[in-house]
Amino acid sequence: MVAILAFGLLQTVVHAWYAGADMASATRLVTRNATSLVFSLPAYYRERIRALDGVEKVVISNWFGGIYKDQSFNNFFAQFAVDGGMFDLYPEFITRPEELTAWKADRRGAMVGRLIADQHRWKVGDTIPLKGAIYGGDWEFTVRGIYEPRDETTVTRQMYFHWDYLNEVMKKRFPKRAEFAGVFLVKIADGSRAAEISRAVDSEFKNSLAETLTETEKAFQLGFVAQTEAIVTAVRIVSFVVIVIIFAVVANTMAMTARERLAEYATLKALGFSPGFVAALIVGESVLITTLGGAIGILLTFPMAAGFKRAAGSMFPVFNVTPETLMMQVAAALAVGLLAGILPSIRAARVKIVDGLRYIG
């Protein structure tokens, strides 16, 4: 039970790690500097990308990296400076029309996700003070709207504000850093043309001062996950090690139980039951035990995952037990029961009746 529960939770952690990539759209591309994400791209690229065949919309997105209150993990959330049309690209973010209009009208306005709004108890009209880490100085934004998730897989822990405002301040404070974009979010009409359009975008800026690398949003997100691949792999391995350990425990328990019951199995065989029946009895018992334990573990996974999600705060905004995880839990419980019962069942099936009857467990 505990092993299946732990297995389910660890698998859920792995899934949660990939949640950002999972919610990526097939019709969204991300164009970044080919050298590194650290380097920016000229803002005027936006118009040239927009002019390419198959491109519907292009939006600038800049990682802001501001500090809210302090640098504690609980107060961390992502902030992006974006174009006003950003929410047209993300239908999974549900906005109220009047709030969206108010945000577009306020150059210092911010749209915040439901998750961080609830976490910090922000409401429309509140001021969010940020200390710039990449873009130095003190910054203040006014909450003009709170966007909602379309479904439970949508992450809403980001804050969006106007790139125009950031650019305007940069022109005043650090003119050399003005008119640059972190990445371009590119909406395309046909997801099946993603590779072709990506190549077209990158060709457009080939041999320029800032060459581009365009990829699907999912590939872009997975690139981030890949940076923590070792952790994910470790979690994944631990989840399977848990199953291997419980297999060893169950196999040992079944071996001991079967040994203690040799006289019973010999009696059954003496009465006329076949060796196959005796073997099936042991395997059946093993599978029944692990299935019952596994069922309790699976049922407990849901409240435990909910508790884990609360405890983890905004670290895992999407922490749902997926059908895939449930199927893996069921498969693990069945496999452990089946495999743990095989060796004892073979021994019991093969034991000579006269030897078994003499056995005192």
Next chain:
Amino acid sequence: MTLSQVTGSMPLVAISHLSKGYRRGGQVVPVLRDITLAIPEGDFIALMGPSGSGKSTLLNLIAGIDKPDSGELRVGGEDITRLSEAELADWRASNVGFIFQFYNLMPVLDAFENVELPLLLTRLSKRDRRERVETALALVGLSDRMDHHPNELSGGQQQRVAIARALITDPTLIVADEPTGDLDRKSAEEILGLLRRLNSEMGKTIVMVTHDGHAVESAKHVTHLEKGELLST
């Protein structure tokens, strides 16, 4: 001596020049040597002898739960030494009832379920099985203990459940290995009384291994074994 010399008519159990040994280390230790014995149908025979004399081995061979090294062993006219393991299992299920010294009941099953166990190998309906089990338990005087598990029964009661289980398929032959060995005098007398009834009233052929001189008095014939050889019949 040949079988025809042992008995004039066809016996239920006919053993001819039977030998059996066990391998220990690199050597074969003989347990039974050239046994020839006939047990007529309806007999109640006690096998006696000191420990290691081979009496339990002979009982196991007659019951078809062990195989001889050589010789012939016919039960009801069938040479059971030639049967495969699966055929022997089927044969035991319909022809032999077992009574063990330590009862060998299934601890997780109640008295009713323990007695019903051999019937699960038959095609009897649930209703027919219930009727048979109730009759068998009534015969051994345990109608009021049907839903008791073995750990809720005394030794004597457990052995009566085992006797009901041995009877339930109406076998011709009942083998009993020290059936009173783990019981007090009073319980042992009850069990022996039951065995006598099975023999005299129901015509069951009983082969019983025992050390108990009192138990021997219930048998019609006594056969002694020593060092794997028959001494007298």
